[in-house]
Amino acid sequence: MPLRRLAGAAVALLLAVAGVLTVTAAGAGAANTAGCGKAPTLASGTRTIASGGQNRTYILRVPDNYNRNQPYKLIFGFHWLNGTAGNVSGGGYYGLQGLSNNSAIFVAPQGIDNGWANTGNRDLTLVDNLINLIEGDLCVDTTQVFALGWSYGGSMSYAVACARPAVFRAVAVISGANLSGCSPGTQPVAYLGLHGTHDSVLNISLGRSIRDTFVRNNGCTAQNPPEPARGSLTHIVTTYAGCRSGYPVAWAAFDGDHTPEPVDGSTSTSGARTWVGGEIWKFFTQLGGPTSPPTTTPPTTPPTTPPAEPGACTAVYRVTGQWQGGFQAEVTVTAGATALTGWRAGWTFTGGQTVSQLWGGRHTSSGSVQTVLNETWNGALGAGASATFGFLGSGSGAGAVPPVTCTPA
Secondary structure (H helix, E strand, C coil): CCCCCCCCHHHHHHHHHHHHHHHCCCCCCCECCCCCCCCCCCCCCEEEEEEECCCCCCEEECCCCCCCCCEEEEEECCCCCCCCCHHHHHHCCCCCCHHHHCCEEEECCCCCHHCCCCCCHHHHHHHHHHHHHHHHHEEEEEEEEEEHHHHHCHHHHHHHHHHHCCCCCCCEEEECCCCCCCCCCCCCCCCEEEEEECCCCCHHHHHHHHHHHCCCHHCCCCCCCCCCCCCCCEEEECCCCCCCCCEEEEEEEECCCCCCCCCCCCCCCCCCCCHHHHHHHHHHHHCCCCCCCECCCCCCCCCCCCCCCCCEEEEEEEEEEEEEEEEEEEEEECCCCCECEEEEEEECCCCCCCCEECCCEEEEECCCCEECCCEEEEEEEECEEEEEEEEEECCCCCCCCCCCCEEEE
C-alpha cells in the first residue's frame, strides 16, 4: 500500500519544528550482543517500552525461523509526520523487509504526536532504550545497525547519524531535512540521501544541506552531483569520490515531488515498482563492519565481575568504539543478591578524557571524576538484573579502562 503524502497542514508544523530546533546474516566480523545464545522473550508485534518517563510503543519484526546463535542486522524504520509505526510495518519497512530474506530484525518506533520533534532528546533516548532492549534479548551484529525514514522519519534518521555515529553503521534519508536536530554531527557515518528535485514540502536544498554534513565528516570530495531534468521522470545516483574507506556517501536525486516511492517513467507511485528500497538495501549491504574511524573496538579480555554482596551492585566499563580524538563507551550496572531501587556509578579518567554526551543516566563531573545516577526508568533492578548507559567522550578511549564503583542510591 503506497505511503501517504504529507497534508498541507502538516507542512506548517514541519517548518515550525524546524525553526525551533535548527537543529543476510552478518559476516565473520560480527560483534555479537548479549542476546546471542539466549532463548528470546521478544517476539514480533506491537510492544511497549518505558522511556523517558513515558510508555512508548514500537512494532518489532523478528525474522522467521529466528536462530539465537546467528547475529542479525538491526534496522530502524521511522515514520513520517502524521504517519505511524503501523504504516512503516505495513509497508514492509520501506520495502527492505522483503529484500532482507529474514537476515534482519526490524523495528518501527512510534513518535509522540506522530512526529519526531526529539524535544529534550526524548526520541534519541527511545532509540537508545530500544537498542539496549533488543540487543540484550536478541542476537544482533552491532556492526550492522541501520536507520531509514521518509520526510520527518528521514530527519530522525539524520539525527541518529549525527548523535550516534558509533552505533549506526549507515542511514538512508528520504526527502529529509534538519527537523529533529543534529548533535554533535561531527563524526563519519555511511550516508545515502534521496530527494525529489521539485519537492514542494521540503525543498531539495534542505536535503542537499544535510547530505553535505556527511560529505564533510566522511572526508569526501565536494561536488555538485548531476540531477535529472524536470519532466524526465528518472533518477540519478551519484557516489561521492574521496570518502574515507568504509564511509561512502551517495545521493539519489529523482524527478519528482515529496514522495517515498518515486517510479521511473511515471508520475504515479507504487511500492511494488519503486526503485527506492532496492537502492537502500544495496547501499546497506555493501557495508561490512566499521573500519577506523570511528568504530574500532580495541582487543580486550572480557571483563569478569566478582559476586556482589546482598544489596550491592557492580559496574563494568567497556569501550565500544573509538576514532581520532574521541570514543564511545558503555557501563553495565548489575544488581547484587537483592533488588535495587536506584544506583550510582563512578569512575576517574586518567588520560584527560571528558564525557561529551551521555544517555541512560544522569551525569555530573568534577574534573576527572565522573558520576552517573540512574534515570527514573532504569533505577529499579531486580536481583541480578542489569541496566546499561552509554556515552560519547573526547580524548583517547583506548587507554586503561578505569575501574567503576557502584553503590545503591
